[in-house]
Amino acid sequence: MTRYAHVIGDPIAQSKSPLIHGFWLEKLGVQADYRARHVTSEGLEDYLAEVGKDPDWRGTNVTMPHKQAVIGNLAHLDETAANIGAVNTIYPRDDRSLAGTNTDAAGFLEPLKTELSQQHLFRMARILGTGGAARAIIVALAKEGFTLVVAGRNLDKARALLDELAPAGEHHAIHLDHFALATDFAFDDREGCLDLVVNASPLGMKGNPPLAFDWSHAPPRSIAYDIVYSPIDTPFLQNARRAGHRTIDGLSMLIGQAASAFELFFGAPPPRQHDEELRKLLLK
Known part of the structure; x- marks a missing residue:
């Protein structure tokens, strides 16, 4: 039999994970094989019972809406997943019990490694969105010493996320509409500082309205990071470049989080020297 891994979700047809993992396996x-499988909320428990008994199954990536629901079906949860409160990767331990982790945080931070290796007088991130992806990003950036501003349509939800995931530090919650209109705020000297503006929402994704963000709210030399990857060059990123900011697209996080899962599933690091070829394939 062939070793295999899955990505599950509802819906799942849009997932690029089979293409990424298949590229690396080849x-x-x-x-080995990596397959997409449609699993509904009602079928989640049966799915996990099925694959847990299969010695050829090496693991499963979890997409929406199962990242939190799956936790109750796992025997083990590592510190990262516990801190985030969501699982995106399940794998069998030696005794075939199911363990969960979350590679979203590491995947998000990967393209920021150079900046994070440096010392800064101050680090601030404006995180736009309060959904599942924002959970991992909040935990990741708080751990890296950022002061966070989380913006959402629901101010209470934004505050609750900070209280749950980053209770230490002077973080702030604000309504998303605050960033839609221009400001004449005079930023202080940002020399030696690291500023991020992160779109952690689905706004700007194909089929959704664009994110309304006026770049007068971003300090000079900010990094604009959009986790949306369809389209790859969102209006959010285009406007950031026009305002003179560096940009990071959603494929960076997508590939980064997949790399950690791949090694866990198949016992070898993916061949990252082919990232440019992979990106071109994902953009077709």
């Missing part, structure tokens, strides 16, 4: 010459 490059490495590994005899």
